[in-house]
Amino acid sequence: xxxxxxxxxxxxxxxxxxxxxxxxxxxxxxxxxxxxxxxxxxxxxxxxxxxxxxxxxxxxxxxxxxxxxxxxxxxxxxxxxxxxxxxxxxxxxxxxxxxxxxxxxxxxxxxxxxxxxxxxxxxxxxxxxxxxxxxxxxxxxxxxxxxxxxxxxxxxxxxxxxxxxxxxxxxxxxxxxxxxxxxxxxxxxxxxxxxxxxxxxxxxxxxxxxxxxxxxxxxxxxxxxxxxxxxxxxxxxxxxxxxxxxxxxxxxxxxxxxxxxxxxxxxxxxxxxxx
Amino acid sequence: xxxxxxxxxxxxxxxxxxxxxxxxxxxxxxxxxxxxxxxxxxxxxxxxxxxxxxxxxxxxxxxxxxxxxxxxxxxxxxxxxxxxxxxxxxxxxxxxxxxxxxxxxxxxxxxxxxxxxxxxxxxxxxxxxxxxxxxxxxxxxxxxxxxxxxxxxxxxxxxxxxxxxxxxxxxxxxxxxxxxxxxxxxxxxxxxxxxxxxxxxxxxxxxxxxxxxxxxxxxxxxxxxxxxxxxxxxxxxxxxxxxxxxxxxxxxx
Numbered sequence: 004x005x006x007x008x009x010x011x012x013x014x015x016x017x018x019x020x021x022x023x024x025x026x027x028x029x030x031x032x033x034x035x036x037x038x039x040x041x042x043x044x045x046x047x048x049x050x051x052x053x054x055x056x057x058x059x060x061x062x063x064x065x066x067x068x069x070x071x072x073x074x075x076x077x078x079x080x081x082x083x084x085x086x087x088x089x090x091x092x093x094x095x096x097x098x099x100x101x102x103x104x105x106x107x108x109x110x111x112x113x114x115x116x117x118x119x120x121x122x123x124x125x126x127x128x129x130x131x132x133x134x135x136x137x138x139x140x141x142x143x144x145x146x147x148x149x150x151x152x153x154x155x156x157x158x159x160x161x162x163x164x165x166x167x168x169x170x171x172x173x174x175x176x177x178x179x180x181x182x183x184x185x186x187x188x189x190x191x192x193x194x195x196x197x198x199x200x201x202x203x204x205x206x207x208x209x210x211x212x213x214x215x216x217x218x219x220x221x222x223x224x225x226x227x228x229x230x231x232x233x234x235x236x237x238x239x240x241x242x243x244x245x246x247x248x249x250x251x252x253x254x255x256x257x258x259x260x261x262x263x264x265x266x267x268x269x270x271x272x273x274x275x276x277x278x
Numbered sequence: 279x280x281x282x283x284x285x286x287x288x289x290x291x292x293x294x295x296x297x298x299x300x301x302x303x304x305x306x307x308x309x310x311x312x313x314x315x316x317x318x319x320x321x322x323x324x325x326x327x328x329x330x331x332x333x334x335x336x337x338x339x340x341x342x343x344x345x346x347x348x349x350x351x352x353x354x355x356x357x358x359x360x361x362x363x364x365x366x367x368x369x370x371x372x373x374x375x376x377x378x379x380x381x382x383x384x385x386x387x388x389x390x391x392x393x394x395x396x397x398x399x400x401x402x403x404x405x406x407x408x409x410x411x412x413x414x415x416x417x418x419x420x421x422x423x424x425x426x427x428x429x430x431x432x433x434x435x436x437x438x439x440x441x442x443x444x445x446x447x448x449x450x451x452x453x454x455x456x457x458x459x460x461x462x463x464x465x466x467x468x469x470x471x472x473x474x475x476x477x478x479x480x481x482x483x484x485x486x487x488x489x490x491x492x493x494x495x496x497x498x499x500x501x502x503x504x505x506x507x508x509x510x511x512x513x514x515x516x517x518x519x520x521x522x523x524x525x526x527x528x529x530x531x
Contacts, residue, residue, distance in 0.1 A: 141396070143393075147386065153372075161380065161381040162356040162386035162387060163352055163355075266371055268420070272419035274407075274417070274420075
């Protein structure tokens with residue numbers, strides 16, 4: 004595997020987790036391509052045009068995206084199901100159009116001048132974020148999120164502020180997507196609006212759905228397979244996209260809950276079962 | 279001492295349909311109030327308003343003198359009203375123990391702080407296990423909730439409700455679909471729960487349950503109060519018999 008592909012794989016794992024975190028509260032977000040674009044441009048502008056250091060720029064990009072995520076999420080998360088999906092799609096369209104029409108960041112031509120990234124930075128990030136999500140999966144918060152996802156009304160009745168929890172995770176997911184977007188921009192040295200089309204948002208969601216939505220490892224498996232596979236079947240030539248699509252359809256037909264469907268139990272009684 | 283719950287002139291309309299029509303009632307400390315009525319009488323609509331699922335169209339609801347009429351679902355839950363559902367609603371993917379642990383107020387109130395809630399892990403498990411045991415589910419604690427038989431699922435729903443530390447418990451037809459033996463056990467379970475609660479409201483069709491649990495009964499029809507009093511009085515009230523039992527014979531009573 005080339006370094007280039009390895010870096011894309013790492014960035015895509017982070018993106019998959021950004022969707023996974025939001026999906027923990029039952030929200031399927033097609034807006035993460037937009038948050039990724041935000042992160043790419045904010046960190047790009049800060050480093051290339053204002054000379055701000057790499058990590059401060061990344062942190063500011065993530066924070067900005069979290070704020071925008073919460074601001075857009077507040078009205079968006081009032082809708083559910085198919086409507087929410089449409090609203091998150093709309094966020095992606097809006098951000099792409101906004102970037103295309105902003106001269107300061109080069110409009111449709113895009114902008115360059117980023118600082119590059121490294122294997123250590125990308126996979127260091129994957130490890131840190133992965134460790135945090137693993138801790139989450141073992142903490143009482145995991146159950147709160149599971150409750151919100153499974154039955155928002157019952158979750159509310161036992162005292163969980165469902166809107167707050169959803170909004171918080173939407174903001175965290177947006178921040179993570181932006182961080183990954185920043186890594187992407189620096190790795191590419193150049194970004195343009197057409198790097199962040201709706202297809203990107205759809206692909207990130209696909210990583211999670213295909214890998215399995217019930218645990219953090221599904222996102223990793225989905226992101227790795229869907230990043231590496233198109234390269235691995237390059238020899239097929241022009242039919243590549245078609246074969247790729249077909250493989251996804253077949254997988255989802257036979258494993259609807261993804262490749263890794265299990266959910267980890269957060270607490271055990273330590274007693275003998277069914278004595 | 280003030281009433282646990284006071285419902286005052288509460289109305290709920292859905293479009294042109296009047297589900298509850300300026301209904302008033304109180305639930306006193308230590309009391310189990312039974313609510314009786316035919317399907318569509320507005321019993322569940324009433325419970326849904328008290329627990330915050332619906333907002334009343336008119337009227338006020340108080341919990342210990344604190345007005346809760348316009349509070350949201352989670353605020354009412356935090357103030358101490360817990361409920362069960364006609365069609366049992368568990369977190370089906372979680373285990374029995376996890377269902378009860380989820381309702382722990384320490385984490386439902388400050389969800390993001392729950393991320394750091396590792397320290398009390400053993401304590402949390404013990405606390406939840408005490409309730410699981412209380413409801414007689416200890417040997418099933420690690421089973422997935424979705425796989426429980428009906429009676430166990432109902433008991434788990436009650437254990438989860440108790441885990442929120444409620445003062446008032448609303449039971450929406452807990453005995454629906456149970457046979458005689460299961461009903462007997464349920465009655466015993468509800469009596470056990472009462473020790474931990476300031477009061478109980480029980481919606482029920484089952485006359486045995488009403489008579490064995492309720493201290494006082496409110497009979498509803500068309501969203502209004504038809505009769506109120508001790509179970510035997512209400513159950514023998516002619517209007518109640520006509521509306522609810524569809525008969526003037528007394529054999530069901």
